[in-house]
Amino acid sequence: MxxxxxxxxxxxxxxxxxxxxxxxxxxxxxxxxxxxxxxxxxxxxxxxxxxxxxxxxxxxxxxxxxxxxxxxxxxxxxxxxxxxxxxxxxxxxxxxxxxxxxxxxxxxxxxxxxxxxxxxxxxxxxxxxxxxxxxxxxxxxxxxxxxxxxxxxxxxxxxxxxxxxxxxxxxxxxxxxxxxxxxxxxxxxxxxxxxxxxxxxxxxxxxxxxxxxxxLTRYFSPNVVEELDQAGDEFFKPGGKESTVAVLFCDIANFTQISETLGPEKTMSLLSEYHSFMLEIVFQNHGTLDKFIGDGMMVTFGTPIPSNEDATNSIKAGIAMIQALAVWNQKRESNGEKPISIRIGIHYGLVIVGNVGVEKRLEYTVIGDTVNAASRLEALGKELKRNFLISRELYDHTSLEFRHTLKIKTMGTLSLRGKSKTTEILAIEV
Incomplete structure (x- = not known):
């Protein structure tokens, strides 16, 4: 071949x-x-x-x-x-x-x-x-x-x-x-x-x-691909550096039940269509796909090149995801299919970003407490019955002009599972 x-x-x-x-x-x-x-x-x-x-x-x-x-x-x-x-x-x-x-x-x-x-x-x-x-x-x-x-x-x-x-x-x-x-x-x-x-x-x-x-365009937005194209050999070696980024986790609610109902073939078809328009939204907002985790997605904003708009872009992407999902659900319902719902969690903070592995098999990813916190936020959505949660750290790094457009509700200062540090949780209403 x-x-x-x-x-x-x-x-x-x-x-x-x-x-x-x-x-x-x-x-x-x-x-x-x-x-x-x-x-x-x-x-x-x-x-x-x-x-x-x-x-x-x-x-x-x-x-x-x-x-x-x-x-x-x-x-x-x-x-x-x-x-x-x-x-x-x-x-x-x-x-x-x-x-x-x-x-x-x-x-x-x-x-x-x-x-x-x-x-x-x-x-x-x-x-x-x-x-x-x-x-x-x-x-x-x-x-x-x-x-x-x-x-x-x-x-x-x-x-x-x-x-x-x-x-x-x-x-x-x-x-x-x-x-x-x-x-x-x-x-x-x-x-x-x-x-x-x-x-x-x-x-x-x-x-x-x-x-x-x-x-690379399957993983990075076009502007990031241009940066990678100009990167030197050092960029593609194992290792990493500390950087401040926004990490977004997105998951389909009750996916296990959905997959059992649909069967393998229809489940994969659903995921393919879902991921297709979700990734387009991510790239439009200058995000980078870190990985698919089953039906979930881990997305970063600020890798490999950080900017002052990373926090704002991450929330814009989350809002666009929920809006696009609503349109998609209308199409599904018109075809006699059940709508699906998603949960989104975003946190902003320090991570180690770089290539993990060996030279023959590298994975460009981010690791650190910020990643764990974003994952916990997404999981908390089920418990709090909210589909879009962000941290106060993320909100504080968005532009002032953008904050005025958001409808938020504080969910109190909660302790994320598995972590001793408390974080104020904000729910975004779309």
Whole structure:
């Protein structure tokens, strides 16, 4: 099973091959037009036009395969084979068009301007970001053109010269120049193959990083992901630091009974839908998902980057959760399903935030009394018959303007279970 990075890289390769296909179609179209303008015989016009149109149709069909993601490697190699066939037979088509064996020495075969087409096609093959294509094409070109040279030299009328002017204007061929041109094509091909390899590695690294960032968005809000993207290696090592954050616990009331009634499949479906819109609210309010705890969620505000708005954002998120749940329950009731209720508890204070575990398996989380206090607040909701409880410490760190919008009721100074310290509990009415 290919990884996500490999899948995306394959898509990039398909896009490159498509570009190569369309480039070849354009070249064949231009070749046909030029042939009509400069051809000396109907044979030349008919032959080149037929080949160009036929190959354009074949390439169009191959592009359809690519669109479906099928036979990608085969299409790429087949395109290389087509290119090699074209640059091999093209000199012979032109040769026959001017008279062929009976009238013209084979010297003409190596005096055509096919090397311009070779160079253009070679560059187009590199757009596939698959180094094997330009490498095979360059190797095939060298072999093909060497074969044409050997074939041409078998003609007793074959004439050579070391003078460039005579080679251009006269019937003689500059063999060394021809060999040098093919050598340059070979070197260019291997250079493009290496360059394509480097580009491929760069694209793979970029795609891998993109996938990692996409995975991170499942846990962090987009602005936090941007911060993580710029973080140094030290951030991803085991260890932590002390920080002041808001910790939110959210739990579905009577979930055990609900799951027993629904059964495994419907329970998982309910949780999936519930967590989906709840997480969206968390991220909209700059929260970070620490973990799912069965049907519950542990969310932090202020990790990995703390701000002055963390306490305010946590309460805004809790209010939005309850409001979104009310809308969702209306939808459930209209479908004949029972509504559900949740309990939320939020506390604000010092925690140790960082990576727990070893380098091969890290969990980015927060630990400390603040986490335990938030969990106790959420649990107290059942006892106090309140669905949204916060601590005085959290309330005191919200903005003054925001406090005026809240409807709160003090529940007294209570001792949280398992802790000796007392904390004033505030109930928020939504």
């Amino acid at each position: 290919p990884t996500k990075s490999e899948q995306i890289l394959r898509e990039k390769e398909i896009q490159g091959i498509k570009f190569s296909l369309y480039g070849k179609m354009i070249i064949f179209s231009l070749l046909t037009i030029i042939t009509f303008l400069v051809a000396q015989t109907l044979y030349e016009i008919f032959t080149i036009s037929t080949i160009a149109i036929s190959l354009t149709i074949v390439l169009y069909i191959l592009s359809k395969f690519l669109k479906k993601g099928k036979y990608v490697s085969f299409v790429g190699l087949f395109c290389v084979a087509i290119d090699l066939v074209i640059i091999t037979i093209l000199p012979f088509i032109w040769y026959n068009a001017v008279g062929g064996e009976t009238q013209v020495p084979r010297t003409y075969l190596i005096k055509t301007y096919v090397h311009f087409i070779i160079a253009g096609t070679l560059v187009i093959n590199a757009f596939s970001i698959q180094p094997i294509y330009p490498m095979l094409y360059a190797l095939g070109v060298v072999i093909s053109q060497a074969g044409i040279l050997v074939y041409a030299q078998q003609d007793p009328r074959f004439v050579t010269t070391e003078n460039f002017k005579e080679a251009v204007l006269g019937p003689a061929a500059h063999v060394n120049n021809y060999i040098t041109s093919m050598g340059i094509i070979g070197v260019l091909g291997f250079f493009l193959a290496y360059l394509t390899y480097r580009v491929r590695r760069t694209v793979l690294a970029a795609v891998t990083n993109e996938v990692k960032m996409t995975q």
